[in-house]
Amino acid sequence: MSHGTGDPLVTLREVNRRAAFNRWCGFVVESASAGQAQLGMDWRDDMGQYAGYLHAGIVGALIDTACGFAAFTVVGEVLASHATVNFLRPAQGRRFIARAVVVKPGRQQSFTRCELFSVGDGGEQLVATGETLLITVPPKQ
């Protein structure tokens, strides 16, 4: 990612297109502004774990990506150092939405947090939460 000077939504959609696994997952950057980002993704059958729920790896991919995009809106290019995920409920739904915010940006490192919701007939349900700690990548000379 490169910080740029324009609308972070435009830049992050371009970054999202450059990532092969994001394309496979069908991640859509739904919003991005100072300190927050939202990703959406439609469920597909090839995303399942052994019991048919959304695989923990894709739960983590949504959370890490949304956290990285939220941090980008404040500090520019970042790399994840540490990530945690809480699996609150089996993740099932037609669609998933990850909403991430920056808890504390920093020159060296930024703390972010994300909530992952499933969308189904009963509306939105919180299925996982996570935190990602990211370090700032120094700009290339």
Added chain:
Amino acid sequence: MSHGTGDPLVTLREVNRRAAFNRWCGFVVESASAGQAQLGMDWRDDMGQYAGYLHAGIVGALIDTACGFAAFTVVGEVLASHATVNFLRPAQGRRFIARAVVVKPGRQQSFTRCELFSVGDGGEQLVATGETLLITVPPKQ
């Protein structure tokens, strides 16, 4: 997963085949015995993040899956509650190997730990570590 009475390697290979995303990733259960499991996976270009390294979500998928399989060898069917990943280095290589061990099994919950190695021209390199806390699923009556 169901614990069964036979060789855990046979059972876990069957569980691994039932998980659609594991098949897409090409996970191979390379070993499984009391308290440990090892997964292998070949790199493919559609697994990349924006800079071309292995996506954090697939790093997490390898670690969570290996941890769950290690726990299965001791306590049977489990569900992940909480997972952490440390991203030590950019994950690049022709192949990846996840080695998980059970730190402390329990009736209610089990603690596991995993190391993820990349394999390239220079041999194996540790690229990530992670921990997963799993709860035991009560057997169906």
Added chain:
Amino acid sequence: MSHGTGDPLVTLREVNRRAAFNRWCGFVVESASAGQAQLGMDWRDDMGQYAGYLHAGIVGALIDTACGFAAFTVVGEVLASHATVNFLRPAQGRRFIARAVVVKPGRQQSFTRCELFSVGDGGEQLVATGETLLITVPPKQ
């Protein structure tokens, strides 16, 4: 802790008095109701780390205790399985306040989250956040 049927604030103040280290720290249970708890603590010089800020161990003690008390208000007696702390800023102040909420209670395990604020001349400042995963202790027969 035992769940009881009365006001959780009364019960938790009694639990807090029974814990020797809580008394040494001077923890005060300032509020407790369904799904939340708040602890306060005055700074003392013997609580410092090498540079004179609040020691990471006491930061963790405040967060773990507030999370356990918040969980108690919903599910009764609990034990911490896993705790994480994010150190956002050096923790200095005349007083510290930990505010914990239950993110998702459960029969087997409960997820909680806490914010720790320092109080000084400039008002309150968020100095740390944390999460604690707790398992429910089965009631004694």
Added chain:
Amino acid sequence: MSHGTGDPLVTLREVNRRAAFNRWCGFVVESASAGQAQLGMDWRDDMGQYAGYLHAGIVGALIDTACGFAAFTVVGEVLASHATVNFLRPAQGRRFIARAVVVKPGRQQSFTRCELFSVGDGGEQLVATGETLLITVPPKQ
């Protein structure tokens, strides 16, 4: 902490003496060399939680301190960013020993890991594990 050029054990014992809460706990730096550090602490009754076991905050204090000291031996002055603790068993014993190692040192950040043992009539028992991510403090000009 300041890195210095001498024996890290000498320097860390001096750092340990400067920290008021370390003195209250009675932490002893038992060993420190490139990439590892070991702390010991005797149990006292004022360290207990409500059921009389070692308080989670002191479990965390031992782990964070040992991790920071291990990192110091490799990269010099550090500050903890993120800490996790797994509570494997109730922590009881006459004495506690925390053994920390550096998993991956770095210019910007270092990853460390620690095991906490209780010592009692039955010998040593692993009661908790933890990880701490630390950032390097730039040397003062």
